[in-house]
Amino acid sequence: MYIVLSIVSALIGGGMSWIIRLELAEPGIQFIQDPQLYNVMVTAHGLIMVFFVVMPGLIGGFGNWFVPLMIGAPDMAFPRMNNISFWLLAAALCLLVTAGLTGTGPGTGWTFYPPLSNSTFHSGPAVDFGILSLHLAGASSILGAINFITTILNMRAPGMTMHRMPLFVWSMLVTAFLLLLAVPVLAGALTMLLTDRNFGTTFFAPEGGGDPVLWQHLFWFFGHPEVYIMIIPAFGIISQVVSTFSKKPVFGYLGMAYAMVAIGFIGFVVWAHHMYTVGLDVNTRAYFVLATMIIAVPTGIKIFSWLATMWGGSIEFKTPMLFATGFIALFVVGGVTGVVLANAGLDVQLQDTYYVIAHFHYVLSVAAVFALTTGFYYWIGKMSGRQYPETLGKIHFWLTFVGVNVLFFPQHFLGVAGMPRRIPDYPDAFAGWNMISSIGALITALGTLLFLFIVWRTMAAGKAAEPNPWGVGATTLEWSVPSPAPFHTHEELPRVSAQPAE
């Protein structure tokens, strides 16, 4: 259900980005006559992709399905809580769509920076709907996180010690803690914004002694862990898949697990690198430069450990493995531009330009979505009992891989040249790279249509999946049960003697 919701949202959010790219294909206003509508699209695209595609897909979908299977538990600890968590999310999506259709819509960007998002500059209920939508999505995430932590800490099968858990389970544990600590901060900030808008408080209004920059601190204290909430489950999936198709255990298992813990921890102390230009003290900025760059170290450990896992392996490039290698390649590109942006001195040139857009689309739109797709192809047999068509899957990979690179790589150049983000029209000099970028969007859209066809084909005419279609490399517990996995798996507790990574 989470995955279906995620795919539906992806189509809405992706459709919006497609319209944005069409608008930006040439200089001048093409067909979005009202810049407010453009801003609403940008806002909704961001919110939908973050909260309703990547999070439910990776965490809600794959997490809820495979964490219990992998640790040898019959189900999640609180199935009913899981249920309400899902329906809260569905309600949140409805609210968000309502927000987009109410009045002139929320044209604030997904960051909701006041004063633009307060009642003076966005009167009408659209922003309120957006805030409530995030409240519900946040509550849903918190409930989900509690469920994961309880399940992973208490319901492991005998012999499944913490250091024997598959890395995907580790990634979900880290993610759940991040959610539990970060989302309440967002909820608090959103509530403050709501009372600012409706009850005359002035938390973020300078005329009442508040400060708009306070919002940015609160938002990014949530917002930065949020990006790791989206990418750490992706790390987990990639680790499983790389190990499976290389027919080797994960290289440096402990290093991999604790690298994720480290990334999660450091993720909480780097938030102000989103705010280098707001007028922070220079020593503060210097601290955030250093703290941010440190994240590159555990991330590097992960990249090199994946490569070392593949080294000496006997690699079969089935579709999931293709997407996993694609993930690593794109994540490296998105990662090194992150190191560039960490430098406050240089970031002054790049802040709020397309360079930032290119950076986070490489790590999110591309890498995280590649991980989602990897997970889909890897586990679809286990989930539906039917395998996907292999050749079409490979075509899907190459179309998407070429498409996203053509789409996002030129945006680095646009950013360096100084094109600001969130503008519906741009100076004529930016026309060339924008055109290429829009062509990339076309290729990616073709890939997406092919993916829909593959989903339909798998469900309608896919071959029946064996319990373990991947052979000796797939050592985790989910491959020991039939496909599709029965309703309550592992009714008799499996006994685990060896580390799955060994």
Place this chain on the structure above:
Amino acid sequence: MFRNFPSVSALATVALMAACGTAFADQPYPWQIDLQPAASAVAEQVREFNYLISVIIVAISVFVLVLMAYIAWRFNAKRNPVPSKRAHNTVLEVLWTALPVLILVVIAVPSLKLLYVMDRNPAAEMTIKAVGHQWYWSYEYPDHDDFTFDSIMVPDDQLQPGQPRLLAVDNEVVLPIETDVRILVTSDDVIHSWAVPSFGIKTDAVPGRVNETWVRIRREGTYYGQCSELCGVNHGYMPIAVRAVSRQAFDEWTAAAKEKFARADGGGTRVAGRTATTTAR
């Protein structure tokens, strides 16, 4: 190592001029892949730092991607049917933790140097104030009898030949070259951001706060930038244009501007203490 970069940047600039013939335009140019040509020492340092870090990240990316390609070729199931079982190598693991740390140190030292240089200049010779509005900028010259004017984008249908679309404004900010200018930035409604890429400047205009930055412009010309923080419907339509002129031309311009534009404090008589506060800042 950092000292060698001016020559690299000079080389790159020459290559750039050869490539597109429009280098030294102080606005973006087609197919640009580099920062805009620098018009201040700070922007020059930003460019040099950008070259340094670009070389590093391209090298890292190429290394990882080539390694991946090699692995995909060498350890393909067809070529290597029996997988090894090795899952640990302490030396390797320590190495790939320590090496990135070293690379980061190489990046961090010039980065922090740059950060502190660009932060502020205590010895500014004059001050201007940029105030963001929905959706235009207004400017005040507190050291020159405090006159003020609005700077509004020229709409597409009124563009003069040679004026860049979406960048040209009716009243440009005029600044003298070879002068340390302190720039105060604030807003009277939502958050905007005052950015001129050729100067290496981007400073948010936050209501209730006054942010400070500075520039020393090296050469005459007209420099363009755009509002860089989403500020509502016409966010894309409030550009920044700065015309840098010689000190003499600047004095002539301010003399004329005092007649032409209103005073920021609204009155004909100077408000007591205003000069004092201005110089004290």
